Amino acid sequence: MTMKPVAIIAGAGLLPELLANECRRLGRVYVVVQFQGIDLDWAGGHHTEVAEFERLDSLFDRLISAGCTAVVFAGAMARPRVDVTWLDASSTRLLTAINSGDDTTLRAAADLFESHGILVEAAQDTLPDLLIEAGVLGQISPTVEDLDDIARAAEIASALGRVDVGQAAVVAQGICLGVESIQGTDALLRFVMETAVAFRPNPIAAKGVLFKAPKSIQDRRFDLPAIGPDTVKAAAKAGLAGIALAAGQAMILDRAATVAAADQTGLFIYGHVAKVS
Amino acid sequence: MTMKPVAIIAGAGLLPELLANECRRLGRVYVVVQFQGIDLDWAGGHHTEVAEFERLDSLFDRLISAGCTAVVFAGAMARPRVDVTWLDASSTRLLTAINSGDDTTLRAAADLFESHGILVEAAQDTLPDLLIEAGVLGQISPTVEDLDDIARAAEIASALGRVDVGQAAVVAQGICLGVESIQGTDALLRFVMETAVAFRPNPIAAKGVLFKAPKSIQDRRFDLPAIGPDTVKAAAKAGLAGIALAAGQAMILDRAATVAAADQTGLFIYGHVAKVS
Incomplete structure (x- = not known):
């Protein structure tokens, strides 16, 4: 530094x-x-x-x-x-x-x-400590179904990033419940909260995940994706099971408060490493 | 037939x-x-x-x-x-x-x-007459700026279609104001209406366009994108300048009422032919 x-x-x-x-x-x-x-x-x-x-x-x-x-x-x-x-x-x-x-x-x-x-x-x-590491933060871990939703959301976010649309997507049970555009993550989570109830095919299966990653075309000096305690609360209100971020490429602001909010609301926070295919 | x-x-x-x-x-x-x-x-x-x-x-x-x-x-x-x-x-x-x-x-x-x-x-x-032809329907034509927004929205919809997310995107002044997910076009237009005002950088420039096209992976026997009079009214409420559809690949339901609604609300309806690059 x-x-x-x-x-x-x-x-x-x-x-x-x-x-x-x-x-x-x-x-x-x-x-x-x-x-x-x-x-x-x-x-x-x-x-x-x-x-x-x-x-x-x-x-x-x-x-x-x-x-x-x-x-x-x-x-x-x-x-x-x-x-x-x-x-x-x-x-x-x-x-x-x-x-x-x-x-x-x-x-x-x-x-x-x-x-x-x-x-x-x-x-x-x-502030290098802001970057999320790989794996689980806090007390809750994603299930196998959650990991499937994370992989699907990562695929969608990657397609979006290539056309410079947004840094985030929400997926539940394999189905995309929302995609970030210029309005940002809060607006995406509000949209999911208001519209998504009927679209989780199995009411007792995976509740869904918010995934964030930088756009592939993005200049990494600016605007890396980030979450904070308010993001966790909004994701909980939207009925999600957790939040996943591209490991090493996204930031957690106020880590102690963010992890505490996740533990309190029963959500996981996960640093996702994309599989190389 | x-x-x-x-x-x-x-x-x-x-x-x-x-x-x-x-x-x-x-x-x-x-x-x-x-x-x-x-x-x-x-x-x-x-x-x-x-x-x-x-x-x-x-x-x-x-x-x-x-x-x-x-x-x-x-x-x-x-x-x-x-x-x-x-x-x-x-x-x-x-x-x-x-x-x-x-x-x-x-x-x-x-x-x-x-x-x-x-x-x-x-x-x-x-019902082959349902398919939209290329060019302008009704009395209003897209401006050059609108055609730019249509091309950008078509690029975004194509990226979305490849990952099986949705059939529609809204773009104004080159900026994506929303993307269709499982909730459908009405929910997308409501989202744009509620959230997009502050994100049209120039308040007097292009108001934006709804674009719909089939997903590239889609079985064309099912669920071609469609609009009707209600779509036009919702697009008008969302503050858009018009609606564009992939020519020959999307349907206009109740064409007379749909075109009348567009003329009344001052919106264009346009059959878009993708440029072969």
Whole structure:
């Protein structure tokens, strides 16, 4: 792990706070970059720079003055509504990419930082313990039927990833009950909760699994799939038996609370290793 | 088209009624097979045989006595809750397949009929006018941006079909807003209506399209994708610009009412021909 001063571009969710706390614990110099309109209720005790999507040149100037030579993108950020009457040069470059899909936008953002000498670092390099290992976490193990559902969901997620749709799928008894699109995992689990009861053919057989893996086309520096305690609670509400993640390629945020939530609700958490065929 | 006496296995939706009316118009001998628990409010004026999932041998005997040598599967049928204490030989064969996924179940049902000398006929062979032709129906045409969304949705639906997930996808401005799983198109459109507002990056640009095509692995005798007037109304509620279907491979039920609904709500209906690359 490098110890260069790092800017944390903070979106929603637990990840930016975890990164800031870890930098503080390690004594690494960091600054939390908060974009206008993004609410960070945890950021009070941290060094924060407020930034605007229309004035990225100004952000780069400030980061370089502060000696920041690394940046981490952390947490979900909705596509901004940008005031196009008021854009500096860097912002114009980013805006051009924003209408071209998620991956393209993130790559353009990365290129922009790197063209200013600020290197993009992956969250999992700053916090390697976030990555899930292979096998069972917590007290509950998947059944043989659950493992079949995991393998089927992994096959579906892989097909989805190749066409850049989402990172997750829900499968019960071999049947796909939902697939992640731009709305994210919470919306997928709500959809399953509201619609899936009649579609588990055998009411006493496997209840189903949420599986998450990165898209095959994905730049691994951004947006690795992640779960936290709230994901476990939502999966329990959706009637699932557990959650599986691609081992070594997905993150568990707040591991203690996440595993505790799984144990309390009777769900398994499983690091899945794809079989090589 | 053959004119053999035909049994119409009637599920939900408009298709079985259309088939029965068409047989009557053509003077073709037919019988509507109504399974217990399936409500057919339109079937009053038609010759109907009531059947039970547990007693398929009895159904075959009656169909053969009636001289039926063809069968059409029409309309959605939920997986039945079967009373396993009470199964004849044919029902036992079908039940074994029921837990193996949609396509497997339908193929097993087809094999069962054909082993009794009753040939499975596709709805589009009985009613070829149901298939959508290439190009625009009705008064509204897709824009260039809509055609881009159609091409992207077709790519996604194709990837989904290869892993046997669904027949439909919704795309707006290049971004996937939803994908069909076992719950069907109505549930997909409801999901888009409830969740997608914030995810169309440009609020004044393309509103998005519903695209449907058969799964590549699909037996074309069953369950070709279809739309009717209600699909158009649901797509309008979901804020979409129109509906595209794989030309020659999907059905429009009640074409006059469907096109009228599209014209009234300002949506296009489009028969899409995939580009050969």
